[in-house]
Amino acid sequence: MSNLHVSPAAFKVAAFYKFADFSGFLRLKPDLAEFCCARGIRGTIILADEGINGTVAGTAEAIDALVDHLNETFPLQGAELKFSQAEAMPFLRMKVRVKEEIVTLRAPEVKPSEAVGTYVAAEDWNALIGREDVVLLDTRNDYEAELGTFEGAIDPHTRSFVEFKDFVARNLDPERDRKVAMFCTGGIRCEKASAYLLSKGFEEVFHLKGGILKYLETVPKEESRWQGECFVFDERVSVTHGLAEGDATLCRGCRRPLTAADRAHPDYREGVCCAHCADAPRSGARERQRQIEIASARGERHMGDEAAAHAQENLEKKKARRQASQDAAKAPVSDGGNS
Structure with a gap:
């Protein structure tokens, strides 16, 4: 797993998940919480019988140490792991939680560790979703899709991932919708959603490997079919191409x-x-x-209200960044001394 270099003033953000049998590791919650807190790491890690899911931030050294620790404690090999950076600490505290599911769908018959749809790499995504015989589905919630989505994607208008099952029952047909491509923020919801569609008789189900975040990191802006910004569940609020913080x-x-x-x-x-x-x-x-x-x-x-103060600090930084960008656009372009 490669590490993303960040400047000393920045925070390194790690997002990771893996569906696997983790039932024997749930007792390690206290150790994981202590490890993170001792290194100033903040964020959330969820443990469940079906796997692990987390997004955390800290110094580059702290996050690298956590990844090494997780690899020693959990079988993270093959996990989806992405790095980005933030100008300010995007989380207020550190939480390690034990839940029934790492992403809640309430469909116990679905086991992503056993069967999921076909992964599609970010660099191959444009070709797939450009096909007329492919149904493109945004598996995120309504407020996320409103901020940004892929060109031509269907928004299920769900308020929670649990409602995805009702959307499928009402709107999709395995006999009619032969090819379904889906995407989400980091890939985790699509793993479960694709497994759910397979359990309902859909034969050709595709999902974007690494999610929108991987796409924005990989695909150049001039070739992108992404429109808007991608919502993230921390104080950055959104990211854009190159995983830069959005507005x-x-x-x-x-x-x-x-x-x-x-x-x-x-x-x-x-x-x-x-x-x-x-x-x-x-x-x-x-x-x-x-x-x-x-x-x-x-x-x-x-x-x-530390949260409000933290949010205000981030807002002021975004305002300053927008102003600097506007000033740069208005500045006269030097001709290098040639008349």
Whole structure:
């Protein structure tokens, strides 16, 4: 597994998962939590009988040590493992959780460790989804697909992955839909979704290996069929081509990702609500924001909301990055001294 070089000022982010029989390793939860906390690593690792799933961040040295530790403790060989970087720590704390599933579908008959669809490498994805006989399916939730998706993809409009089963029952037919290609953020949901379709009689099921993140890392922007930004479940909020941090921010009222257009909506209020949740009762969010503003006016730090302060820091960095990009675009181009 290759390591991604990052500058000393950046945080290295590792996303990994593997479906396998991990039932004998669940007792190691305390050791894994202690290992991460001792090295300043933050994020979430989920352990279940069906496998391991995690996204964590820390210094390059700490993340490299964790990968080595996992390889000694768990059979990570063959796991999906991706590295990226973040300008600021994208997680607030470290959590190691034991759950029934590493990605919840509530279909116990589905076992991705035994059978999944056909993997398609990022560099081969464009050719597959360009075919007219292929049904292209986004297996993520509605708010993720709204931020960005592949050209021509079907959005199932699910609010949780569990609803994917109902979408399949209502909209797909193995006799009609002979070839189904699907994608998700990092590949994990597609592993389970493809296994589910196979169990329902679909014969040709394909999924993007490494997910959208691998595609954005691998495929040049000028050749890309990806539109928008890719939502990620940390304080970066979104990434774009080359896995650079995107411009999306989170609504602190409903936790939906927001584009620049969303933030320009009359119903948007920073730290409180957006157009999606403006009509919902948000007294807690409003009071929290009021206290933050009071503390700011007094020159004090609002101690009750580290998450909001962390998000605000990231937002300011994104604003500065956008401004720098705009200034660079307006700057006159030097002719190198030639008239």
